Amino acid sequence: MKPLRYSINVTLDGCCHHEAGLPPDEESMRYWTAEMERADALLLGRVTYEMMESAWRKPATGTWPDWMDEWQIPFAETIDRAKKYVVSSTLSEVDWNADLVRGDLGQAVQRLKQESGEGLWVGGVTLPLALADLGLIDEYEFLVQPVLAGHGPTLLAGLRERIQLELVDRHEFRSGAVAQRYRPTAQG
Numbered sequence: 001m002k003p004l005r006y007s008i009n010v011t012l013d014g015c016c017h018h019e020a021g022l023p024p025d026e027e028s029m030r031y032w033t034a035e036m037e038r039a040d041a042l043l044l045g046r047v048t049y050e051m052m053e054s055a056w057r058k059p060a061t062g063t064w065p066d067w068m069d070e071w072q073i074p075f076a077e078t079i080d081r082a083k084k085y086v087v088s089s090t091l092s093e094v095d096w097n098a099d100l101v102r103g104d105l106g107q108a109v110q111r112l113k114q115e116s117g118e119g120l121w122v123g124g125v126t127l128p129l130a131l132a133d134l135g136l137i138d139e140y141e142f143l144v145q146p147v148l149a150g151h152g153p154t155l156l157a158g159l160r161e162r163i164q165l166e167l168v169d170r171h172e173f174r175s176g177a178v179a180q181r182y183r184p185t186a187q188g
Contacts, residue, residue, distance in 0.1 A: 003119045003138035004043070004109065006128045007035055010142050010155050016125055017152035018051065021145030026071040027173050028143070033075040035141070036082060040117035043101075043109070043131075046088035048124035053096050056080055085112060085120075087127055106134045125153050133160050139183055140165060146176035 009021045022028075036042070044052065056079045059065065064073055084098035087105060094100050101108045109131065112120055122128050122137070131137050142155070165182035172178050 001113050002040065002115065002117045004113055004122060004131065004136055005035075005039070005119055005139040005141060006122050006131070006137045007032075007141040008123055008125075008128070008143070008155070009145055011145050011147045011149040013148045013150065014154040015149035015152040016155045017149065020149040020152050021143075021147050022175055022177060024072070025175060027175065028177065029072055029075045031143075031171070031173070031179065033078050036075070036078045036121065039082065039119055039121035040115075041083040041085055041112070041120055042079070043085045043087065043112070043120050043122040043127070044098075045124050045127035046086065046091055047126070049084065049086045049088070049094065049096075049098065052079060052123075057096050105130060106136065109134075109136050129156055129158060132156055132163060135184075137184070139168075139181060141179060141181045143177055143179045 008016050009018065010016045011020050015021075024032075056076045058076070058080045064076060068076060081097065084094075084096065085101050086094045086098050087101045087108075088094075089102075091100060109120075113136070119138075122131060128137065164185045166185045167180060168183050169181035170178065
């Protein structure tokens with residue numbers, strides 16, 4: 001069974017709004033590109049899918065936009081070509097190499113996890129909360145930004161039950177950010 005990995009940028013005070021942390025730099029973009037490349041597919045909720053598509057989908061012209069720095073292009077290319085599964089009850093169709101996931105979330109994700117491969121990646125706020133409540137996340141990865149946001153959506157707010165985690169990897173960035181990877185421990 002392939003693992004489901006949840007990865008997100010988060011501030012020291014737990015804010016997980018995509019603009020609350022440090023702006024991306026070359027080092028963090030290389031890191032996120034490698035994380036995307038480890039996944040067979042991305043599992044996204046509607047909001048995250050639409051946000052990522054608006055920023056990282058290759059324009060019909062075939063040329064990346066002028067705002068994009070050269071060091072951002074490998075990430076853009078990786079996410080653009082990635083297989084995506086979109087969980088939404090409001091979208092009637094998706095494209096950008098994506099399929100809609102409908103019906104029972106737990107059963108649908110279990111089916112995806114049973115396919116062969118290296119793993120699934122999930123980002124965002126709402127969908128990961130539902131997946132954590134269902135016990136379907138195998139790995140949590142937080143890129144902790146050295147910022148106090150003071151407001152905004154917080155990481156896994158509303159989680160029904162406490163999830164005990166063990167640290168399995170840690171990586172420090174020149175910016176002061178720290179990537180921390182955890183796996184749930186067996187609780188007894």
